[in-house]
Amino acid sequence: xxxxxxxxxxxxxxxxxxxxxxxxxxxxxxxxxxxxxxxxxxxxxxxxxxxxxxxxxxxxxxxxxxxxxxxxxxxxxxxxxxxxxxxxxxxx
Amino acid sequence: xxxxxxxxxxxxxxxxxxxxxxxxxxxxxxxxxxxxxxxxxxxxxxxxxxxxxxxxxxxxxxxxxxxxxxxxxxxxxxxxxxxxxxxxxxxx
Numbered sequence: 001x002x003x004x005x006x007x008x009x010x011x012x013x014x015x016x017x018x019x020x021x022x023x024x025x026x027x028x029x030x031x032x033x034x035x036x037x038x039x040x041x042x043x044x045x046x047x048x049x050x051x052x053x054x055x056x057x058x059x060x061x062x063x064x065x066x067x068x069x070x071x072x073x074x075x076x077x078x079x080x081x082x083x084x085x086x087x088x089x090x091x092x
Numbered sequence: 093x094x095x096x097x098x099x100x101x102x103x104x105x106x107x108x109x110x111x112x113x114x115x116x117x118x119x120x121x122x123x124x125x126x127x128x129x130x131x132x133x134x135x136x137x138x139x140x141x142x143x144x145x146x147x148x149x150x151x152x153x154x155x156x157x158x159x160x161x162x163x164x165x166x167x168x169x170x171x172x173x174x175x176x177x178x179x180x181x182x183x184x
Contacts, residue, residue, distance in 0.1 A: 007182070025179045034126075034135045037179035043126045056148060084180040087117045087129035090099070 005041065005071070010079025013072055017064060026083045038085030041077040048073045097133065097163070102171025105164055109156060118175045130177030133169035140165045 014022070021030045026037025036044065050056035051065035052073070068076075106114070113122045118129025128136065142148035143157035144165070160168075 025181045027177075027179050028132055028135075031132050031134045032138070033132070035131055035177070035179075037177070039127055040120055040123050040125070042123045043120075046124070082182050084182070085119075085127070085129070086178045087119050087127075088176040089117045090174050090176070 005045075005074030005076065005078030007075070007078040007082040009072075010075035010077070010082075014076055014079050018076065021060070026080050036080040037083040039080050041074075041081035044080050045073050045077040048076065097137075097166030097168070097170030099167070099170040099174040101164075102167035102169070102174075106168055106171055110168065113152070118172050128172040129175040131172050133166075133173035136172050137165050137169040140168065 015024070018036070021028060021033040022036045023029050026035060026039070028035045047056065048065050048068060049070075051058065051061040052068055054062055065073075107116070110128070113120060113125040114128045115121050118127060118131070120127050139148060140157050140160060141162075143150065143153040144160055146154055157165075
């Protein structure tokens, strides 16, 4: 599971499945869904596996993750990590 | 739980507790920890409650979240949502 995913394959897969809630650029379109843009690949992969194995429960995500292969999980994680983010802390 | 949190109070709380893994600006310092910068407040609050109630299991987070009050959860969620992020999708 440590193998690097293919962000291009992940991009294609995300466009059809994930983008409706997590946005085309990884900024979520639903307030209850997390932004995934620039998220750590190791974290995203671990969460997708947890959803797939139902170790982490969330209705839509358990359905979405169920058919995913380890390769597809790696590709999706690589895709979201490939989106460049900047973070600017508000003034005191 | 819908009440808006206080990002300044959340910033102070995060500095002492969360920043060691999630970074001073919400960009994680540990590969296994998620970035929280600009994350949706509703999502962060829901996850902190899930960790507190042990509906979502992760060793460090269950320990960290256990003593948090609903107000502190709201403040932390407001703080991370107050960090401005940009997301740039890589070229095709």
